[in-house]
Amino acid sequence: MALRNALLATLLDGEASGYDLSKSFDASVANFWMATPQQLYKELEAMQAEGLVAARVVEQDRRPNKRVYRLTEAGLAALREFTAQPAKVTAIRDELLVKVQAVDVGDREAVLAAVAQRLDLARAKLARYDRMRARLLAGRTEEEYFDEVERVGPYLTLMRGRAFEKENIRWAQRALEVLEVREKRSGGEGRGYSVKGGAKLSGGGAAGGAGSVGPPPSL
Amino acid sequence: MALRNALLATLLDGEASGYDLSKSFDASVANFWMATPQQLYKELEAMQAEGLVAARVVEQDRRPNKRVYRLTEAGLAALREFTAQPAKVTAIRDELLVKVQAVDVGDREAVLAAVAQRLDLARAKLARYDRMRARLLAGRTEEEYFDEVERVGPYLTLMRGRAFEKENIRWAQRALEVLEVREKRSGGEGRGYSVKGGAKLSGGGAAGGAGSVGPPPSL
DNA sequence: GTCACATATACAAAAAATTGAGTAGATGGG
């Protein structure tokens, strides 16, 4: 039920079609929630069935018709209810960082390329956020802006996304530096990692147990 | 198969039990992946069946026995293979930011509390990361460290987590400021948001096409 | 001596997300 809340919050900006929303939730755009079109269409349907959103069909001349959704009072109430609930801790799952963690035994070139790709994406997103910010501020200072507008939420989330991408850029640049130096140092072989040698004291719990045994490693 | 790779990467640090791993993957420790114990036990079992990890049972005196897993050559190969594949874009899903996005129509007190909670958590994590960093560096400069150690991956991911938490702290502090000022300004009622009035001129785009409803100002 | 909390797992149902199609007309560039 988490996507649901993200949808409700997004619809505060005004009505939108599933397609519009799928743009907003696209990985390259979203700064706090991401979802595929399939998820959105399914969820919107369910939300409509529950009365959280209302749909109307907009007939278009040269395009398929579209269904445009807007919040209902019930939807607004559900959103309010959601904001009042304690928040769950955020789950971060960054595949790139898994690769970086394993870079020393993995394909350094490929990881380097993946970091570079992240850097490009972060720059593009930052540029977009900066444009959005300029549009929101419209020449005003932040303080003026906060005094004049009725909603500050969208600006605050935008600033979080902006800071995130800035950090992405800084980190990726530094990581590239470090990994490129590595390249020179250890020309590709003799990494020195072995499956056998990996053993270190795990956890610490393990009081002096008896001998190991256990199932034969089914290699 | 994404959790699998995170597990393989974590086991590079040496063998560990499911419980050890669940600690590492506990919301706070892992700075690039999060998973529940249930996920881990299931996945470890599957990985063992596929020969990516090998388990041995450690018998303990005053505790239940535990199974300790280590990477096999096949697991190491799978990890290498993974690093060579192109990375998928990261999905971010942050419930707190959804709440902040909706703060202007929601329960401001509750959102304020949630942001404060995030601030505390971020501070705790940053402190932990700083300790881990000091332990890794062991008095050396970064450059010395990079020259001497065989694995840089764990340090790089640690630095990303550290930067992330620093940004969390900065952002949360600013958000609290802004929201607290709000509190004074609009004493709790008359927020002025209505379901009907939700449609406003979004951004600039949306030329008057055939009955087009403009896309929402994308997230 | 018992209660809460930690260690160390396991099973299963339910919800959510991903993957991989497929439809069907429109616009734009070479």
Added chain:
DNA sequence: CCCATCTACTCAATTTTTTGTATATGTGAC
């Protein structure tokens, strides 16, 4: 003129994740 891309969805299968429950023992506080 064709092919790629965009609009605007829909369906279905599978995988992953979440949530809830259960087990058994050990440790520390009251």
